[in-house]
Amino acid sequence: METEYETRPREAIARILRAEPRFFSAAELCARLDESGTPVSRATVYRTLERLAAKGEAALRLNDRGEATFMFCDSGHHHHAICRSCGRVEDVACGALDSFVDRLRSLHGFQLDDHSLEFHGKCRSCV
Amino acid sequence: METEYETRPREAIARILRAEPRFFSAAELCARLDESGTPVSRATVYRTLERLAAKGEAALRLNDRGEATFMFCDSGHHHHAICRSCGRVEDVACGALDSFVDRLRSLHGFQLDDHSLEFHGKCRSCV
DNA sequence: AAGGATTTTGAGACTCTGTCTCAAAATCAG
DNA sequence: CTGATTTTGAGACAGAGTCTCAAAATCCTT
Ligand SMILES: [Zn+2]
Ligand SMILES: [Zn+2]
Ligand SMILES: [Zn+2]
Ligand SMILES: [Zn+2]
Numbered sequence: 001m002e003t004e005y006e007t008r009p010r011e012a013i014a015r016i017l018r019a020e021p022r023f024f025s026a027a028e029l030c031a032r033l034d035e036s037g038t039p040v041s042r043a044t045v046y047r048t049l050e051r052l053a054a055k056g057e058a059a060l061r062l063n064d065r066g067e068a069t070f071m072f073c074d075s076g077h078h079h080h081a082i083c084r085s086c087g088r089v090e091d092v093a094c095g096a097l098d099s100f101v102d103r104l105r106s107l108h109g110f111q112l113d114d115h116s117l118e119f120h121g122k123c124r125s126c127v
Numbered sequence: 128m129e130t131e132y133e134t135r136p137r138e139a140i141a142r143i144l145r146a147e148p149r150f151f152s153a154a155e156l157c158a159r160l161d162e163s164g165t166p167v168s169r170a171t172v173y174r175t176l177e178r179l180a181a182k183g184e185a186a187l188r189l190n191d192r193g194e195a196t197f198m199f200c201d202s203g204h205h206h207h208a209i210c211r212s213c214g215r216v217e218d219v220a221c222g223a224l225d226s227f228v229d230r231l232r233s234l235h236g237f238q239l240d241d242h243s244l245e246f247h248g249k250c251r252s253c254v
Numbered sequence: 255a256a257g258g259a260t261t262t263t264g265a266g267a268c269t270c271t272g273t274c275t276c277a278a279a280a281t282c283a284g
Numbered sequence: 285c286t287g288a289t290t291t292t293g294a295g296a297c298a299g300a301g302t303c304t305c306a307a308a309a310t311c312c313t314t
Contacts, residue, residue: 005261005310026300041264046301066193066271067300081237090235092227100219100246108217109251110208117244119227124236132281132290153271168293173272193300194271 012038013048014072022087023061023069079116083123092119139165140175141199149214150188150196206243210250219246 016032017024024032026045033040040048049070052058059073059080071089081090097115104110143159144151151159153172160167167175176197179185186200186207198216208217224242231237 003261003311007262007309009263042301043265043303044263047262062189062191062193064189065300066189066195068193081231081235081239083237084240090231090237092231095226099222100244104208104217104219104246104248108208109254110210110217110246110248111250111254112208112246112248113211114247115245116247117227118242119231119237119239120241120243121231121237121239123238127236127238130282130290134280134291136292169271170273170294171292174291192271 008038009040009044010048012036012040013045017052017058017070017072021071021089023059023063023071023082023089025063025067025069027067028069079118081119081121081123083126084120085122085126088123088126090123135165136167136171137175139163139167140172144179144185144197144199148198148216150186150190150198150209150216152190152194152196154194155196206245208246208248208250210253211247212249212253215250215253217250 012033013029016029016036026042026049029045029049030040030042033045049058049060049068052072053060053070056075057072058070061069061071061080063069074091077094079092079094081092083089094117097117100115101112104112139160140156143156143163153169153176156172156176157167157169160172176185176187176195179199180187180197183202184199185197188196188198188207190196201218204221206219206221208219210216221244224244227242228239231239
């Protein structure tokens with residue numbers, strides 16, 4: 001068998017991710033965990049995040065420095081609008097990309113099977 | 128004054144980038160340069176790519192491992208369709224994102240000022 | 255509540271990407 | 285050719301992420 005254990009490190013990480021709708025880097029999480037009195041090793045932070053992402057419970061995003069960041073997130077297909085100043089993330093339903101798909105197929109013979117779309121700006125409280 | 132010199136390393140890098148419409152990582156370029164008999168140090172490869180990107184002559188893209196990759200590219204705003212198997216890139220004009228912009232503003236009070244959009248699939252010769 | 259099979263963790267070594275330094279080499283104008 | 289200026293390369297360095305393996309935690313069974 002392959003049972004899953006509920007452990008203190010995993011709960012501490014989930015608690016931080018649950019608290020804010022924004023992406024956290026592994027380093028950020030380590031710092032937060034240290035502050036909150038339940039330190040967790042880097043290895044475990046990475047393992048836990050990877051596990052959450054694999055289960056579809058967290059979204060993985062590379063920030064502009066190429067660092068992996070994670071956020072709790074619905075599993076269905078959608079996109080994100082990220083606030084430049086506070087990092088807050090709004091989910092955005094996908095749609096209206098059909099024109100791109102059509103154009104690419106007819107113009108270049110390109111067969112699309114995926115896309116990534118992300119918005120940047122200022123959220124209501126940061127404008 | 129601040130003159131720009133034409134040097135062998137810069138020309139060798141430009142020659143490789145010009146040859147294929149796809150993104151190259153610094154490591155890839157170093158390997159190619161070694162093979163082609165005009166080795167260039169990593170430092171110089173990075174400096175040259177950074178310089179090209181700053182001048183708007185090359186596009187910077189983080190691949191799925193967070194590594195910086197570069198490609199010669201028009202400077203105006205547009206997007207890319209990238210072939211999963213051969214890496215070939217087709218430029219795609221931007222458009223049809225107005226519905227997203229409207230929805231975000233009215234629904235969340237989010238003030239958009241930028242976006243990134245990328246397509247993945249198989250190009251004509253790889254289907 | 256104790257024992258034991260199984261899963262998880264942490265410390266630290268390690269790899270890899272990318273940056274920085276500075277003396278040596280290349281470029282170019284005069 | 286000479287000399288001022290720019291560029292390069294070797295290697296030290298920093299930071300993200302991976303890996304190992306013994307020790308610790310979890311949970312099931314008795
Ligand atoms: Zn989301
Ligand atoms: Zn979508
Ligand atoms: Zn382009
Ligand atoms: Zn666009």
